[in-house]
Amino acid sequence: MATLENGRKPGKRVAQGIRSRDKLLRVAARRFSERGFSATSIDDVCHDTGVVKSALYWHFENKEGLLTAVLEQAAEAFEETAAAWIHDIVSDVTTSNDPRERLRRAVLGMRNIIETKSAMIRLMHGILLDGTGFNKKTRAIIMRVYDRVRDALIEGIAEAIEARPAGLDSIALLILSVLNGAFFATQLRRDPKELDKIFAELEQAILLLVGSVVQGSSEARG
Numbered sequence: 001m002a003t004l005e006n007g008r009k010p011g012k013r014v015a016q017g018i019r020s021r022d023k024l025l026r027v028a029a030r031r032f033s034e035r036g037f038s039a040t041s042i043d044d045v046c047h048d049t050g051v052v053k054s055a056l057y058w059h060f061e062n063k064e065g066l067l068t069a070v071l072e073q074a075a076e077a078f079e080e081t082a083a084a085w086i087h088d089i090v091s092d093v094t095t096s097n098d099p100r101e102r103l104r105r106a107v108l109g110m111r112n113i114i115e116t117k118s119a120m121i122r123l124m125h126g127i128l129l130d131g132t133g134f135n136k137k138t139r140a141i142i143m144r145v146y147d148r149v150r151d152a153l154i155e156g157i158a159e160a161i162e163a164r165p166a167g168l169d170s171i172a173l174l175i176l177s178v179l180n181g182a183f184f185a186t187q188l189r190r191d192p193k194e195l196d197k198i199f200a201e202l203e204q205a206i207l208l209l210v211g212s213v214v215q216g217s218s219e220a221r222g
Contacts, residue, residue: 017055017059020049020055021059023049023050023051024045024049024055024056024059024060025066025069025070025073027045027048027049028045028066028070029070029074029119029123030119031044031045031048032067032070032123032126032127032133033119033120033122033123033126037067037126037127037130037132037133038132038133042056042063042066045066064133067133067138068137068141070123071123071124071127071138071141072141074120074124074145075141075142075144075145075148077117077120078117078120078148078149079148081113081116081117082113082148082149082152085109085113085152085156086155088105088109089102089105089109089159089160090159092105093159093160093162099160099161099162102159102160103160103161103203103206103207103210105160106157106160107199107202107206109156110175110179110199110202111199113179114179114182114183114186115186115195118183118186118187121183122183122187124142125183127142128142146176149176150172150173150176151172153171153172153175153176154168154169154171154172157172161210161214163214163217165213165214165217166217167212167216167217168213171209171213174209175206178202178205181198182198182202185198
């Protein structure tokens, strides 16, 4: 059972409210991800959850408020995933002396995010493409995720090679573009072999790009 900020267990009505809110968020996230924001109605969400409309309005005010809460929850989960990915790379530094091998493992981590967090990515892409739920609040949340993932890529590569040469930000932006393409490939083809090919080529490209910026940084210092 969830606890309140003061550490005490909530009463029966409060606990029921927490469960209803969690259920609404879970179902809305699935609906928005699969069908889009505009094609999902409040009636749909309430029907699937068995929660009355008045409870939804009490928790979120309206459909846009529900979307904002869904995106905020997804953003937090995505940020936790990015932090865990960096943590794994830091752990690799203590167990492997080969930067190339650490970069390869980092690429595998990128693939894992694409495969395991596809619903979150599809949700955010859907909001951008749908347009009807895209406002200042949702834009700020999606931008926060984008910036956090970009920063995580920079940090991850820097940890893997134990250096921070100039140019990593540009590499991170290129990787983000490829990851978006890889995501669309997984949604269109549903073919693991296609993903194998994309990430094998991405791995080689990252090795070449990182090697280039490291060499350039060394030559500039020399």
